[in-house]
Amino acid sequence: MIKSRPLYRPFTLDVSGRAHLVVTDQPELPEMVDLPSVDLEIFTVQTVSSEIEAPVDGNRRAFHAVVDLLAHLPRRLANDKIGLRIYAIGTEAFVWDVHNIARAAGLGSAEIHLTHAGSLRRRVYCAHCKTMSEDVTDNIVLCPGCGASLLVRDHFSRRLAAFMGVKVDAEIPGEIPAAESLYQ
Amino acid sequence: MNLNLKPDETFRGDFSTRNSDTAILRFPFPFHDDKYMYAVNLEPHVRGGPTAAYDAIFDLDEHYIGECRDRALTLAEDPLRCQVLPHMIEAEWDTLELLMESLAFDYPEHFTLTKSGTDRHWVNRPLGLDRNFTFGDASSLPLPPFEYITRQVQGDFTLHDQRENTLFMDGGMVTSQADWSLNFDLGMTFHEWHGPVPVAHELGVFDRALAYLMRLPYGKPVRRLNWTLTVHPRLDTSPETYPIWGPDKATITPANVGAHMCLRVELQTLTRLPRSNAILFGIRGYLIRLDELVRVKKWAMRLHRVLRDLHPGIAEYKGTSRYRQTIVDYLGAFDDGSIISPGTGSEQASLREVTTA
Known part of the structure; x- marks a missing residue:
């Protein structure tokens, strides 16, 4: 939950x-x-x-x-x-x-x-450059603003109407797990 | 109090900051016992405690100038680190008054506040500020009142409006946080912004803490400690800059763990504000390198035991998985397994010299 x-x-x-x-x-x-x-x-x-x-x-x-x-x-x-x-x-x-x-x-x-109602797709807020990604269905999404691969965290802001995304490979750049299609 | 202010220290880049012996001995070590678990652990915030960090209502130390400069650098890069929703303007003035009066009282050699009616004269000698302004008139200050004063105090601050049977995070100055985002959490309720914290919800910690804070009276502030681990004495470990500090987490080795790894402790204070009825949440952070901390025998032994036996969910949430074992191995060399007394004080008047292999 x-x-x-x-x-x-x-x-x-x-x-x-x-x-x-x-x-x-x-x-x-x-x-x-x-x-x-x-x-x-x-x-x-x-x-x-x-x-x-x-x-x-x-x-x-x-x-x-x-x-x-x-x-x-x-x-x-x-x-x-x-x-x-x-x-x-x-x-x-x-x-x-x-x-x-x-x-x-x-x-x-x-x-x-x-x-x-309808799709579970998410809006994702890039924690690094503040760009929103719309209609995200995977748990990892390429930020259209800064180009980071964002892991979608289960943390939701009503004010931004978005989930938080943080760079998935920040600790070891290039180590990007396969995305899973979790939010259809 | 003589602060022995250091004129130029950095908390990024070359990380030139160091803790003097005095700063180490006044560190607010957070662990009373050999085991750690989430608890409400609120106590009255009165002057005086296990170390000198508790001697003032808003504690300043030798890092004051460097920390204020680091905050200014962060704000220049990301102005949204300081935001207050418009309906909180009264709480902004409450905050300015509380911080100015507290600093002028606790550190009269560094700060002076002179009042006449609504006229104010504020002198901040360490930062070289001398300002006349009118209380309640935002146009008489160069910045909004909350931002103006929190740029001049160590530690982060958030403002909480009380309505609908909860507390809303409706403002903040957040530049030295343990991986949470003001811009994302702004406007959230108490339970929403604590959403990602594991274990504690199920323990009922947040329900009890909220019930307590909703009844927090004016004039009776409370405090608690929180902690995490940080690589290097870096103040800005925010989600915003995670691509900058994240790679550090993969660099810890047995050879550098003592010099690079820091225990970060937050001395958190909660104060009811008089006009707005809002709560000011102060998050005063302290960073100590492990090779500084182990100069206190009891702290080295206790931190070893706490980290060795830490609940896996908490260890994961605090982001320690890459280096926890390296730290435990390092600290283990200072722990002979003997029984140590409860409490957080150093129990040493001066520091021991420590050489590590």
Whole structure:
């Protein structure tokens, strides 16, 4: 068990909320999510460069990419957030990015619900040059910033929404073990 | 207190720093018994203890100037070694006040603080600083208050906000740490930043320590010791610079272990701050080469036994696997196996001369 890693809960509606915004880094909400019969505002990611067709349901909005969604979120949260509950569903890095944006917009931690769904891939913070590596599936990753081979430590920072990576061959340069694909 | 300040010492590169006989005898040796296990081990932080390192609230010694310079070098390379979250500004001023008043009280020949209303006049003679400023007005200082003062004190410091039934690490000056990263751990709760420590969670040590610290009253600081092993007297053994100091760990041999291997002890102090209700965590580090430490008979014998019998999980976490046996062999030559008394004092008024094979 990774003690600095949060425990995530399955999606359930927070009935104390007046309005509900569900954001996911996937094209559709995962099947495990049992949608309640209240009005939900839903943000998804389609990962296409062409124009996204407006959904039939006016409360659904699709974005071209995760970055696109995250860039839009502060504006959405700047207005009409009294009684709002936000639910992030997706990879660990994504849900914590949403969490940190929501906190910066003034939501309390009890108003933010995180559900880890889909891939176990990790965002990795290079302890040496501070560069982030996205979507890491192996326990050793080449840092795109400084070129170090980073061992992914089981230590998670919510503020950075990332796991720590440290140079795996710092003590004996060149002695790099075979990577294992641990985070699919 | 006469500090006998050394004007230029280095803690990197040629590692010119040495401990005088006085510095060795005042070393805060951490092991009461022949066995070591994690414990809460908090005690009141009052002036006075087994060695002279406990005589001041914030202890300074002959390495003061060199350690402040080493901190400045580290900050020039990596400004994120000092960060305080914006909501902690009151705790920054609390820290500045506490450190200035403590230093001026304990070392009047080196530091002077003069107060009139909110006007302050601070004189730091060893570093050649003379500053008038207004307490509470950050624009009257050349740096944010926490960074300004912690650049002038030996040891690392972190600031802890108390809310949601835990302590959050919401600030720090961390340039001489035993392999943890402020930029990574900033904003974490007590249990999160201790996450990587083995064994102690299962012993309930962190639950008990947190419960104790949440009730830490103003005016009653507490202290504890922590320790690890470091190759060379290098202050900056951070994850950030691990590619620089990591290779040293593979260089220890029976011939150089006494001169290169250091015991690193942290005299940790926890102080409730008056305005912010935050806790200031002081991590005052001391480095002693093994060939300096063995000049105290009892310490050589005790360290030998502690390292020889160390819990494997703790030995692994403290990163000792490459050289623990070499150290144990070296220290074993100083241990005749006789019973030694409990406690950490040196029990010697002066140091013995030691020659090693």
